[in-house]
Amino acid sequence: MSNVGTDPGREAFKVxxxxxxxxxxxxxxxxxxxxxDEDLIGRVFRAMHTIKGSGAMFGFDDVAAFTHDVExxxxxxxxxxxxxxxxxxxLTLSARDxxxxxxxxxxxxxxxxxxxxxxxxxxxxxxxxxxxEHTETPVKEVDSSQKTEERAVTYRVxxxxxxxxxxxxxxxxxLLNELRMLGECEIIAHVHNxxLLNELESExxxxxxDIILTTDKGExxxxxxxIFVDDDCEITIQVIDTGDALDDERDYKKLGEILIxxxxxxxxxxxxxxxxxxxxxxxxxDAGLVKPDEVQAALVEQRHVRKVREKSQTKEPASSxxxxxxxxxxxxxxxxELVTVQARLSQVAIDKDDPEVILIxxxxxRLTSELRDDTMSIRMLPIGTTFSKFKRLVRDLxxxxxxxxxxxxxxxxxxxDKTVIEKLNDPLVHIIRNSIDHGIESPAERTGKGKPRExxxxxxxxxxxxxxxxxxxxxxxxxSTEAVKAKAIKNGLITPDTELPDKEIYGxxxxxxxxxxxxxxxxxxxxxxxxxxxxxxxxLRGSVEIESSEGNGTAITLKLPLTLxxxxxxxxxxxxxxxxxxxxxxxxxxxxxxxxIDRAHGRHMVNVRGELxxxxxxxxxxxxxxxxxxxxxxxxxxxxxxxxxxVVDYVVGEYQTVIKSLxxxxxxxxxxxxxxxxxxxTVALILDIQKMTQYVxxxxxxxxQ
Amino acid sequence: MAVTDIAETTQxxxxxxxxxxxxxxxxxxxxxxxxxxxxxxxRTPEFMRGVINLRGSVVxxxxxxxxxxxxxxxxxxxxxxxxxxxxLEGESTVLGTIADSxxxxxxxxxxxxEPAPKIGTKxxxxxxxxxxxxxxxxxIILDIDKVFSTEELTLAKDMESFPAKEEEREEVAA
Numbered sequence: 001m002s003n004v005g006t007d008p009g010r011e012a013f014k015v016x017x018x019x020x021x022x023x024x025x026x027x028x029x030x031x032x033x034x035x036x037d038e039d040l041i042g043r044v045f046r047a048m049h050t051i052k053g054s055g056a057m058f059g060f061d062d063v064a065a066f067t068h069d070v071e072x073x074x075x076x077x078x079x080x081x082x083x084x085x086x087x088x089x090x091l092t093l094s095a096r097d098x099x100x101x102x103x104x105x106x107x108x109x110x111x112x113x114x115x116x117x118x119x120x121x122x123x124x125x126x127x128x129x130x131x132x133e134h135t136e137t138p139v140k141e142v143d144s145s146q147k148t149e150e151r152a153v154t155y156r157v158x159x160x161x162x163x164x165x166x167x168x169x170x171x172x173x174x175l176l177n178e179l180r181m182l183g184e185c186e187i188i189a190h191v192h193n194x195x196l197l198n199e200l201e202s203e204x205x206x207x208x209x210d211i212i213l214t215t216d217k218g219e220x221x222x223x224x225x226x227i228f229v230d231d232d233c234e235i236t237i238q239v240i241d242t243g244d245a246l247d248d249e250r251d252y253k254k255l256g257e258i259l260i261x262x263x264x265x266x267x268x269x270x271x272x273x274x275x276x277x278x279x280x281x282x283x284x285x286d287a288g289l290v291k292p293d294e295v296q297a298a299l300v301e302q303r304h305v306r307k308v309r310e311k312s313q314t315k316e317p318a319s320s321x322x323x324x325x326x327x328x329x330x331x332x333x334x335x336x337e338l339v340t341v342q343a344r345l346s347q348v349a350i351d352k353d354d355p356e357v358i359l360i361x362x363x364x365x366r367l368t369s370e371l372r373d374d375t376m377s378i379r380m381l382p383i384g385t386t387f388s389k390f391k392r393l394v395r396d397l398x399x400x401x402x403x404x405x406x407x408x409x410x411x412x413x414x415x416x417d418k419t420v421i422e423k424l425n426d427p428l429v430h431i432i433r434n435s436i437d438h439g440i441e442s443p444a445e446r447t448g449k450g451k452p453r454e455x456x457x458x459x460x461x462x463x464x465x466x467x468x469x470x471x472x473x474x475x476x477x478x479x480s481t482e483a484v485k486a487k488a489i490k491n492g493l494i495t496p497d498t499e500l501p502d503k504e505i506y507g508x509x510x511x512x513x514x515x516x517x518x519x520x521x522x523x524x525x526x527x528x529x530x531x532x533x534x535x536x537x538x539x540l541r542g543s544v545e546i547e548s549s550e551g552n553g554t555a556i557t558l559k560l561p562l563t564l565x566x567x568x569x570x571x572x573x574x575x576x577x578x579x580x581x582x583x584x585x586x587x588x589x590x591x592x593x594x595x596x597i598d599r600a601h602g603r604h605m606v607n608v609r610g611e612l613x614x615x616x617x618x619x620x621x622x623x624x625x626x627x628x629x630x631x632x633x634x635x636x637x638x639x640x641x642x643x644x645x646x647v648v649d650y651v652v653g654e655y656q657t658v659i660k661s662l663x664x665x666x667x668x669x670x671x672x673x674x675x676x677x678x679x680x681x682t683v684a685l686i687l688d689i690q691k692m693t694q695y696v697x698x699x700x701x702x703x704x705q
Numbered sequence: 706m707a708v709t710d711i712a713e714t715t716q717x718x719x720x721x722x723x724x725x726x727x728x729x730x731x732x733x734x735x736x737x738x739x740x741x742x743x744x745x746x747x748r749t750p751e752f753m754r755g756v757i758n759l760r761g762s763v764v765x766x767x768x769x770x771x772x773x774x775x776x777x778x779x780x781x782x783x784x785x786x787x788x789x790x791x792x793l794e795g796e797s798t799v800l801g802t803i804a805d806s807x808x809x810x811x812x813x814x815x816x817x818x819e820p821a822p823k824i825g826t827k828x829x830x831x832x833x834x835x836x837x838x839x840x841x842x843x844x845i846i847l848d849i850d851k852v853f854s855t856e857e858l859t860l861a862k863d864m865e866s867f868p869a870k871e872e873e874r875e876e877v878a879a
Contacts, residue, residue, distance in 0.1 A: 622748065661763070662746065663764070664794065665853075666746055685746060
């Protein structure tokens, strides 16, 4: 296989490896918490095993060679010869990083730190019991021609261990379990060799197994399973069904043929027996030619192959497929355009007033809306994948900073748009870093304060309407409002006599260049961080909220929209201009008459069922000339528990809004978050009511100073 | 004699603002559209006329006449929007500029292009790539990247006396 960078096989391997490495990391971190969990050890081993195998196949020989060493150690762990220790996890984690570096370097051509690799391998070898010489085993060359064959082949494996198998510390059960992992598998134990109790050596292994395995992994995968017991066992692997299109005869071989093929009985003997009239299975047993369990095994094989063949005929649909994310992006864009065209169709249908056209248009509307929801849901990913990355971050950081921190995660299954998740990574890293560096105290400090030694960070995600709330809570020392204030005064952000509620003081830490940490560490303290968090979350049309209690900890809540591409909006009109307000923040629409204005003495507030709601006249704010109609409309919105009204001329109605960017030229325009294209082809602007409210507040405040 | 960065014969799209001829390097031009409805983005400088729908994309439209100190473009049958691709902050951005009329695509040899005089153009010299001569008339060849540079756009905003941007607070005491 040629090793060109664009080789699709190599690309596939990179994608696969990256997933395996992520899984490896997660498993390792879980393993640290539950060192005895055999399942986890198995997962680690398998991940490494696959990386090794596929790595060698696609020409990543260095990856294969390096992974082999790590795998060897984990094989010993699996066999119970080495226990899981922190050193082992540490080493394996750095080995994982090294494997990633090796794979990346193949692409970039950068050299990797060989010395580091040596150190890791050496460290790992030290962990091996001295008797084990497995490290010398060369990496098995994987026959690629065998492996690339995707077709599922059925094998008959006879695994006949020597009697002394147990004496070498090998447990056959995990081996069989590993075979099960390879594919559909039936295992039959042959127990007829077990002697009577008085002759039984309790340490001897008398059982042997027939395994009927259907796998697409190739024969080598099976060999790999037995790689360490090769010498102690008799292993025969035979192909019994190649998975080819069915031959003329639908049935798999007859029982007798199988027995002959296995050498359990000869053809002549069988024919002799056939003279009798009993069922073949019973007959051969009665004749003492084979043991009942051998017949049983043959029957199982027959059944298994039949089943596999039937399945391949019904063509099992793929349960999931891998699609490049760009294709999804294109799909979403197309759906966006479709929604726009559909809006146009609806408009034309209404204008034409032709019942038939209206019917079709309504049908299209329904389909489009379904298609939109489905397409959006394809892009939804559980946030859990991001969460698991933070486990590693917390672990590494707490080591580095001498803290003891446990990360709890909750709601990892909460789904969010792929782009949101991607852009969420950096802000979360910053926040968690801050929590560990500034929030959680050192163990000594904590015990001094009567807190448990170990700090806790809670990372949780939950749905809340059309938003997702992500909360990062720590039980550290909290934010000192005094320190923040002092620093803000020093930075000239506020004057000493400014009186601010706590919430706003916390808000100050989002100012660029702000950091209350007295000394700068490698992690934080340089004041870049929280402003980046704010900026990134703003870009996602989300918001950040801080709650803190000094001495008890801090909670930061990120509120994010589910999706970035399409929202349900409320279309409103001022003069000839159209605007869209996100429907999720709209509470109600009420009328505003001259009488109402007079009653409030011209002040911009209105009485909504006894509650005072201030409003913003969009016509004034947008400097649109002309007069408001006699009866204007107020759209009442709610944000963070505060209600604000927006006065518009007309409320047109609900509108499926495909959000388009206004481009870099208009990126600084306050109070607008984008634009959308209406059914008639004109452009409507999308209002960012939250920003606009803040801006109006600020402007009014300034106008009085 | 010629302008240093114009080394070979290039094609230019010529257009008129008022009665004056201007030209753009054809490689910067994506297409020419009829003038359609422009949606004004509120609270932006006047020369930023707003946004249009270009087959499903939202594209900003700028008025070069206002930018160059002339009066606002009035809509006539000849009014066009020239869609250009400019590099803004290193990113290629599509935007439209309004022209009173689009003339033709011409070829100009480097020897027919002179550097812009330092005085007398009534335009910022960096906006001008060179002065082309054709049939005894001058054509102002614009450096469209410079005209629409981010700096220019930000400057324009500041001129509109926008309140200085402060840090955004979660909430401000009412």
